[in-house]
Amino acid sequence: MYWWFKNFIQMRKSYVAFAAAVFLSFGLMTLSLESKVTVARLVSSSTLQTGHWMFSWLIDLSNVRNENRLLREQNLRLLLELLKLREERLENIRLRNLLAFKSRITYSYIPAEVIARDPGRPMNTLHINVGKKDGVEDQMAVVNSDGLVGKVLTAYSESSIVQLLQDRNCRVSAVVQRPERAQGIVHYEDGKFYLQDAPMRSVIEVGDVVVSSGIGGIFPEGLLIGTVEELGQDQTGLFQEVVLKAGVDFSSLEEVFVLQGKRGVLRSVESP
16 A cells, blocks of 8 residues: 555656645635634744754864864874974983983094985995095994994085994904903994804804903004804804804984094093
8 A cells, every 4th residue: 555655646646746735725725814824934943944944064174174174284294293202312412321321431422413424335334424634534433322333434625424333444453351361353233243253262252241352553442343143163163153243233222432542542631
């Protein structure tokens, strides 16, 4: 019955609409004047309420969009401020470490900032913002609070190029901090630091600290290079294969010190 009535309305909807309009007109004609006014007020009020609801919904939607935009902008500002605070915190930590390191240095030094990496050799050298006018000379040792960084390869008037220990051509005479004082040459190869030419009979253990020995005329003694990470035997069987973990994180260098002096002769800073 329902489907028959629905199909009937759909097929004759124009006639049904006309009949409903006629019926409504006759109904309104039979009403008194007061009832007609009441119906008119009811219709106009319903129409106004419907229009008000539609337009207020659009206004509310626009307000929500504006609020979302403002919240996104505020979120971006807070994020940028947070990143800035994090960077300042890390800088504060680095500077505190540098101040503590300065108090332990027994040589005169020149503080410097890393300003660039050499495009031709990005992994092996870097540029610092001090040069000959500041007292920097070729072959001076470069350190930071974590240990030995490298040496000055070329000093210009206002800047210098530093050769890092990561350069395979940069070699350091080193000694293991044990009573036996095993010695060797530290060099970098295939992504690792090695203590080369340490005899098999040398007493070396994992975790031992390796520092510069002062032999060779460039690096002063006692500068931290790293710690022993692995032990093995080379192909000849005459020497140990000693793998080191560097004390310096070469990927995050920002501040360094150039130790004043040349060919191992450094000027000590006398304590008052």
